[in-house]
Amino acid sequence: HPMPRVAFGPPLQLGIRSRCEFADLYLNESMEPELIQAFLDSALPPTLSVHSVEVLPVRGDSIQSQIVAHRFTATWLVRPQGVVAEALDGADLVERISQLTVERQVKVRKRRKRRREAPQVKTLSLGDSVSDVERIAPTPERPFGGLSFILHTPAGSASVRPYEVIAAVSGCGVSECDLVKEESFFQVEEDLSQNPCTTEPSYA
Structure with missing residues (x-):
């Protein structure tokens, strides 16, 4: 998608590594969390993996x-x-x-x-x-x-x-x-x- 609707958590500062990051992913239709996780894992490099996917209210607070x-x-x-x-x-x-x-x-x-x-x-x-x-x-x-x-x-x-x-x-x-x-x-x-x-x- 040329304009994916993704919102990430607080950005890392220069020189800092991370073992766990979060992102809000907005979908046009409902999908099972397990299916979303499988799709994401198949597209990510071997060094990255999705730990869990949860369904949240559309109008909920941002991650940050x-x-x-x-x-x-x-x-x-x-x-x-x-x-x-x-x-x-x-x-x-x-x-x-x-x-x-x-x-x-x-x-x-x-x-x-x-x-x-x-x-x-x-x-x-x-x-x-x-x-x-x-x-x-x-x-x-x-x-x-x-x-x-x-x-x-x-x-x-x-x-x-x-x-x-x-x-x-x-x-x-x-x-x-x-x-x-x-x-x-x-x-x-x-x-x-x-x-x-x-x-x-x-x-x-």
């Missing part, structure tokens, strides 16, 4: 407005610095991260004759955005270990970006770690619901 959190893993490619290296244990690491902030320069358009964008600095707290922090143990292939965390991204408000978390806790850039989005969480009747791509819930 329903996703409220993501779980990321970062495997260090170099020796990390900052609180990741300084923390004595897991509890100490969580406490140190909760006290960190990130600063982001944003442009605000003011109503004047000459509409200029005045840069302002916005401060965001990692304690309000990051939860379920866990260390990833080192392995022979990844001798510096890594970090797993859930990043909350409430719709309609500014949130910390995953690479900002990495820079704040370790001093590493995106090119100095393997940053992967592992799963996403949806807001359903005021409860966070885990996506169908995972079988072992780690967040509720």
Whole structure:
């Protein structure tokens, strides 16, 4: 179809991989979810597969407005610095991260004759955005270990970006770690619901 009616979830930022993505697919006629999944799987390359298909109301909320959190893993490619290296244990690491902030320069358009964008600095707290922090143990292939965390991204408000978390806790850039989005969480009747791509819930 020259103009497919497909709406994807929040786009990945440069340098981040993903194991689970979502899309809204609008059809002209009703089809069984299993048949849709079979058609999609037959058209996708071997490295991609459809985990599940669900029927949703046509006038339902968009994917972007329903996703409220993501779980990321970062495997260090170099020796990390900052609180990741300084923390004595897991509890100490969580406490140190909760006290960190990130600063982001944003442009605000003011109503004047000459509409200029005045840069302002916005401060965001990692304690309000990051939860379920866990260390990833080192392995022979990844001798510096890594970090797993859930990043909350409430719709309609500014949130910390995953690479900002990495820079704040370790001093590493995106090119100095393997940053992967592992799963996403949806807001359903005021409860966070885990996506169908995972079988072992780690967040509720």
